[in-house]
Amino acid sequence: MGLEDLAESMGQNVLTTTLGKLVGWGRGNSVWPAQFGLACCAIEMIATATAGVDIARFGSEAMRASPRQSDLMIVSGRVSQKMAPVLRTVYDQMPEPKWVISMGACASTGGVFNNYALLQGVDKIVPVDVYIPGCPPRPEDLLNALMILQERIKAQGIMPRQ
């Protein structure tokens, strides 16, 4: 009796899948963001965590204060020259696998401010997975980005990131 016959005979009680899909499903549905609220986008990030636009539905309610306990860094706000080494240190403290969402125009490309004081995009110092345009983006935009990231995580499975 093969595995498929066994599964059929047990009806709906057995689920067969690959290890990669299982791990991806687990990781994707429990992405814990590290709070990295810098400026105005941080307020919209907090609003995403509130009851109207609930990020807890997607498993990301636990916004950890410590980067050592989180998977995702949502860079929300403008990154100044003084903050850049701090951001890189926090990114390095996060354990693998980790992802970065660059929220807002300032974090993605420097935004309204094209001057000496800001990094023109956080991707100059950390690798970014999803960019969200907007100034600030709506909370629903952040959820959309999280969903895109979740699809990507689920597709990645157990392979380590290149």
Place this chain on the structure above:
Amino acid sequence: MSTEGVTITKSGEQGAFGGELLTVNFGPHHPSTHGVLRLIVDLDGEQVRRVKPVIGYLHTGIEKQMEALRWQQGVVVTDRHDYLSPPINNLAYALAVERLMGVDVPPRAQALRVIMSELTRLSSHLVWMGTSGLELGAMSMLMYCFRERDTILDMNEEISGFRMHTSYIRPGGVMADATPRFLEMLDAFIGAMPGHIDEYEDLLTMNPIWRSRTIGIGRLSPEDAKVLGASGPMIRGSGVPWDLRKAMPYSGYENYEFEVATSDDCDCYGRYLVRIKEMREAVKILRQALDRLPDGPVNVDDRKMLPPPREELETSMEAVIHHFKLFTEGYSVPPGDVYVAVESGRGENGCYVVSDGTHKPRRVKFRSASFVNLQALERMALNHMVADMVAIIGTADAVLGDVDR
């Protein structure tokens, strides 16, 4: 530079328990510092002996950026320094430019400006209450306050298209007239808001945990507040009735009846009561402004400052020339300098504008209430426990975008 963790330094000072002082870094990446504020704190056991704030982690070069933008383009950038009350920042800049140009906006524009300012004051205090509550453990405050704030943001979106950074108040008037739907939403909001404020008071004002965490914490005497230049709820929570809307009224505030909220407690609890009262007074002002909203144009009728309506472009050559000039070079402001201060949720937010007669400013300086209020932190936090630092930072209500500009 360490962002988290503890640095033990031999400062050589003896603490009360015979040990040495411990220097702890409340790093820029911290959940409770309301933004990227770094505090270097010397501790004797659990008591704070010295606090040194280190700022600059959000320095955006806004003042330099405004020198590179034309006068009308600068409005967009003013939204973003005190990011919890964008229309109030716009108002300071717009009033300063209008003083230099020597124009007065029509009454309907003034009333709409007052409406947006008070809505923003409510939104700013709601964010303050939500995040302060969250930091001191009252997590449901965050949910309730942001629910009301979402209604205010919906109104912002209705009138200007943006939720937060509206750029609604511009030199010469406002961006566009209020739609009928906005006025309906405002009416419904004014009716519902006092009940919500009662809800917040039910949750916090007599709450024993809230009271024990805020009463007696962060004392700032009235003399200290005046000497340190504090403004807003920081000085009104110490009993000094200084409110720019009453002392030096602008934009028609002298026509509205409201009280200045003060409290004699001089501590975090007193400032909390001041902000609650300010929210109630804001609703009162909104009611009066909505009931008495005058008709008329919303922009000053100066073709040298604002573009002509699009219908005129079809018939008048002069209108086309004005339109072209305004959108390519922009208008020029006569040389001079002026300082205008408005009352934001944090205190005195002012705009000092220097013009050299060209189409770009020579210097725009923002007098930021949070920058000055944060200097009072060193005085307020002495000899408190580490856990009270969170309450004290919260009560100062410093927005780091405003501090660092």
Place this chain on the structure above:
Amino acid sequence: MSSRGPLLPAENLVVEQGVSAGDAWVTVDPANIKQALQSMKDDGYRLLVFLTCVDHLADASRTWPARYELVYQLRNLETKDLLRVRAFVDGDPPHIDSVHDLFPPANWDERETYDLFGVVFNDHPELTRILMPDDWVGHPLRRDYPVGGEVVEFSEEHQTWQTAPEDA
């Protein structure tokens, strides 16, 4: 804004005075700045609202006594009057006395002015950079410091035009 009250005790220190867009201002010699501000404070202007600097490099609107203009905005809490005190300094770096002992809010304002303009305040307890990183070179808000950032394509600053390689 109401007009200035009776003669200030510092009348002998005032070099120039006037009204700009409704704001009253006086100019004093930078060497006398502490004395002038002390007498303004004794006269009731006890609050320093802000302190900043304006760089008048290549400013053609009028002839300026010096390149850097330090602006002190004072307010009288009782009569609600505003008064602006100006002092013109030159030099590389320009020097002026610190007023942090008269007005505590000046402490951070002077650090910021030093950081962004390079104005050195004598006798300041801790004149270090406050907004830029500690090892930053240059003073960003001076007029000869470029705005910085990235060059935007197809803008006025973008000199080179995208062309095909010569050997194509």
